[in-house]
Amino acid sequence: MAVLCQHKIEEQLRFISEKANRPFISWSGEMDYVDPVYFFALGQACSFRQRFYWSDRANETVYVGLGCAYSIETEEKEQRFRIVETEWKRWMEQIAFDHNGTAATPILFGGFSFDPFKTRTEKWRAFPHAKMVVPTVLLSLKNKKTTLTVTVPSKRHEEMMKKIRRLMLLLSQEQRQPTSSLPTxxxxxxxxxxxxxxxxxxxxxxxxxxxxxxxxxxxxxxxxxxxxxxxxxVLQQLREQQPFSYLFAFEQEGQCFIGASxxxxxxxxxxxxxxxxxxxxxxxxxxxxxxxxxxxxxxxxxxxxxxxxxxxxxxxxxxxxxxxxxxxxxxxxxxxxxxxxxxxxxxxxxxxxxxxxxxxxxxxxxxxxxxxxxxxxxxxxxxxxxxxxxxxxxxxxxxxxxxxxxxxxxxxxxxxxxxxxxxxxxxxxxxxxxxxxxxxxxxxxxxxxxxxxxxxxxxx
CATH class of the missing domain: 3.60.120.10 (Anthranilate synthase)
Known part of the structure; x- marks a missing residue:
């Protein structure tokens, strides 16, 4: 089913691109349930350099993002929230998307620094004062439905599609929980x-x-x-040990900020x-x-x-x-x-x-x-x-x-x-x-x- 879904995704993205003259295109469709931590783990196997995970305290809304179709980031100190909000509205005018009968749309995921006026140390080099990202591939588990949203530039997205094909192929195989052990x-x-x-x-x-x-x-x-x-x-451990907390992970440039709040x-x-x-x-x-x-x-x-x-x-x-x-x-x-x-x-x-x-x-x-x-x-x-x-x-x-x-x-x-x-x-x-x-x-x-x-x- 996932491999067929791959062909459908590519076909629909081509159709959207031809129909609408926009810099970005997006398509959503329902699919069979996928374990979200397993989906997150597949991102590494498919060479997605950025990964995102979010689940609310009731585990009723879960989002897993792989890759980056578009990002908004700023080192501005005073207006960082408004800059992100303004850029998000502007970007939404540049995208053509097909809901395909779902309620799904692209989302923006990310975070902010606690205090933009504090001197930054080297360990936080990959985390600017504000950074929010539109994932290339978004898995949504909401209202007991599983939805996949793919968002790419309307042109020059061949490399992204290679990763997506690899992801769909792995999803068509038997799901296994992540087996990585924690080091000493x-x-x-x-x-x-x-x-x-x-x-x-x-x-x-x-x-x-x-x-x-x-x-x-x-x-x-x-x-x-x-x-x-x-x-x-770590995400798997947090899910098992902290079932009534928000789970989050934001990975980029080889660093991952992760927790259970x-x-x-x-x-x-x-x-x-x-x-x-x-x-x-x-x-x-x-x-x-x-x-x-x-x-x-x-x-x-x-x-x-x-x-x-x-x-x-x-x-x-x-x-x-x-x-x-x-x-x-x-x-x-x-x-x-x-x-x-x-x-x-x-x-x-x-x-x-x-x-x-x-x-x-x-x-x-x-x-x-x-x-x-x-x-x-x-x-x-x-x-x-x-x-x-x-x-x-x-x-x-x-x-x-x-x-x-x-x-x-x-x-x-x-x-x-x-x-x-x-x-x-x-x-x-x-x-x-x-x-x-x-x-x-x-x-x-x-x-x-x-x-x-x-x-x-x-x-x-």
Whole structure:
């Protein structure tokens, strides 16, 4: 069936190209179910140098992209969200596409750096301040349907078609789960641990002096392995171990930013938009009784409740600015994940006036859960005090469609795969009554999801 699909794709693309005089052409069609991690793994076998993966927390919407038909990237600091939005609208006018009876269209997938004013380090060289990509081949699993969308330039796409033919041939064969094993850990190093603890101490003093209410400080660990890490193997582990998180991967130039985030930034779906307040956390218990005790402590701890309220207040105001009505519970709930539990408050906005999901992302990033409050002063403190280049860590990552709908998560619980080296990241909210060593221990808990996905087990 897949080989026949290949001929149909080529035939339809020729037809679209002849019918419409546009620089880009795209075709979509339904196909049999394909395991999305398997599809992602096939990208490497077909020599696609860029790969993308996204699934929402309910696993109801999954996108896997291979290759790059078109990309929008900028190093502009002040207007990066608007530049991407404007370029996307302009590009949509240059494409002719055939839905073929489906609801599918090309989508734009990618992310942004946390702070464009922070000096970039070499490890983030492949990740500009904004980069979003239209995949050459997009697998969509949505509303219990599997759809393939192929997007190419209307001329000079022969090399792309060779890769697509190879992909279709492999898809026609028996599907097998990725079998790559995770290599042996050679070295584990917590980067600048003492500097980070001193930064926390300094920030606590500044908060007590009234300069801020909260500042989020992140740190990193560096892992060296005996061989290069296969992103497909890590993705498979994340899918098995973090079933209620957003899964994402963005691979290019031999580097892959990958993670399993529990935190939604914003979703726009027509006139409705959704967001999540997630702040305040503690580890999971080893027994049911211990887990319940820890959860109840979190639900009543003043520091964590205050930290959570900062996020609730900001996100509520941001959604109220673009929606006629906002609905949210009066008190937080518990969100229990494999290694950690959080205070969690869902937010729903009705009659949304925003032109696109990106315009809401621009207003919301960074929330107090990732930056602090007041926002501008907190981000400046992070820039000057934090011994880390966050790159895309803790920044928006997600997708947008032709109608401006889409969804972005906050790229936490994540790591950057660089051949035999991997960098993982974790942060915590610092307030006036924070204890530096307690905050350090919290970041160790937040390292756990990526460590586990990398096949590394460490004592808490």
């Amino acid at each position: 850990l050679v070295k584990y190093e917590e980067a600048q641990k003492e500097e980070w603890i001193h930064a926390v101490e300094k920030t606590i003093r500044n908060i007590r002096e009234g300069k801020f209410e909260k500042v989020v400080l992140a740190r990193e660990a560096r892992l060296s392995f005996a061989d290069a890490i296969d992103p497909s193997a 529990p935190e939604q930034l914003v979703k726009k779906e027509g006139a409705a938009c959704y967001s999540t307040c997630l702040a305040g956390s503690i580890r999971r218990g080893k027994t049911f009784q211990e887990d319940e005790k820890l959860g109840q402590w979190l639900m009543h701890d003043e520091k964590n409740l205050r930290e959570h309220q900062f996020v609730v207040r900001m996100i509520k105001e941001a959604i109220e600015a673009v929606c006629e009505r906002v609905q949210m519970p009066a008190s937080p709930q518990l969100l229990k994940l494999q290694h950690i539990q959080h205070l969690y408050t869902p937010v729903v906005g009705e009659k949304c006036r925003a032109a696109s999901v990106l315009s809401i992302v621009e207003q919301m990033h960074p929330t107090p859960a990732l930056g602090g409050t007041p926002r501008e002063r907190a981000v400046k403190e992070i820039r000057e005090t934090e011994p880390l280049d966050r790159g895309w860590y803790a920044a928006p990552i997600g997708w947008m469609d032709a109608e401006g709908n889409g969804e972005f998560a906050v790229a936490i619980r994540s790591g950057l795969l660089c051949g035999k080296e991997t960098f993982i990241f974790a942060g915590c909210g610092v307030v006036g009554d924070s204890d530096p060593m307690s905050e350090y221990e919290e970041t160790k808990v937040k390292f756990a999801p990526m460590l586990s996905a990398l096949g590394v087990e460490r004592d808490e």
